[in-house]
Amino acid sequence: MKSKFARGAVASAALSFACAWAGAAAADGPQIVAGPSADAKCYAPWAADTKFYQYPAKKGPYRIAIANGYIANSWRIQMIKTAKAYASQPAVAANIKEFKVVSVGEDVAAQISAINNFIDSGYDAIVIDANNPEAFGAVIKRAKAAGIPLIAFDNVLNSTDVINVNVDQVGIGTIQSKWLIDHLPNGGSIVEVRGPAGQGVDTDRHNGLHAGLDASGKKWNVTEVVGKWDDATAQKVVADAIAVHGHFDGIAAQGGDTGVVQALIDAKHPFVPFAGETENGFRKACAAHEKDGLLCSSAGTGPAQVAVAIKTALDVLAGQVIPQAVKLPTSVTTAPDFKDGENFYSNQSDNFFVGNAFPDCKININALEIMGKNEKNE
Helix, strand or coil: CCCHHHHHHHHHHHHHHHHHHHHHHHHCCCEEECCCCCCCCCCCECCCCCCEEECCCCCCCEEEEEEECCCCCHHHHHHHHHHHHHHHCHHHHCCEEEEEEEECCCCHHHHHHHHHHHHHCCCCEEEEECCCCCCCHHHHHHHHHCCCCEEEECCCCCCCCCEEEECCHHHHHHHHHHHHHHHCCCCEEEEEEECCCCCHHHHHHHHHHHHHHHHCCCCEEEEEEECCCCHHHHHHHHHHHHHHHCCCCEEEECCCHHHHHHHHHHCCCCCCCEEECCEHHHHHHHHHHHHHCCCEEEEECCCCHHHHHHHHHHHHHCCCCEECEEECCCEEEECCCCCECCCECCCCCCCCECCCEEHHHCEECCHHHHHCCCCCCC
């Protein structure tokens, strides 16, 4: 028979083990709870069956990190500047003790390494624009075990162990297909200007575009080129496509659209229906050349979606209820509704992306705030 002391020691050890196990379980991730979020207008769930998560509340201010991948285009550069501008706004900065930004290029392993470094350094939450939707399983598991929320946006992650914040990227491809179908009712020859290979946004928009074209029952001849969402690259590859194929009846581009328009002008190619992104320069050209046949649809989301992702990270850490997948609104403007000072700005850079406000999330970042920041790792 065990002594009273031995029984007490065993009980004490069991209690310690139970507490340790409970702590480990708590660190394994959020609870699934009933919705909606306290900020339901901002945090719209992706679908009717989207689950709602709640992490344990943590006392701030917080250490927030951004692990960005690809940065070699104007959208990503503006996105990083916007992140810094948002984090600098007084009401936001009051909740942030340290804000770290790293961009690693297109190397998936380098981005995973950056996230691991942030986990090891004890950051409270990590925001990610992922180079690949599938490759992050091990680091997601590490973050979950450490109780560190991962917030993915733009190029999101195929995992329910992170919180994803995004527009409907497949839907943007569908919007592009509808514009081309409406303006080319007999089908035709299309040049599709894609983004970097392997990026989730590129794949989703491509799939949405082709599903719509295929469902139309019309005959489409699609020439794919890789513009990497960059004006100079897109201009070159479209110029090469025109030199080889001679003529296209329509264009669908994911980015680098101002460069695509310049390629048409340089080649003296007639203006044609064009479904593109939300670059300010593209919308300027659409307004200026509509009478010449450049009939545009401009759909996407501005780089300010990073601000929604940072806000999400802060609210998650404060213990708020958040949908596992948050659906942001898509900004769409079509001919003949391009208006200077309203949905494009003639006094702003061509490379400036419009749509830097999410009113439902109380996010509005003006151009001066953005341009006052840099895209450096710091």
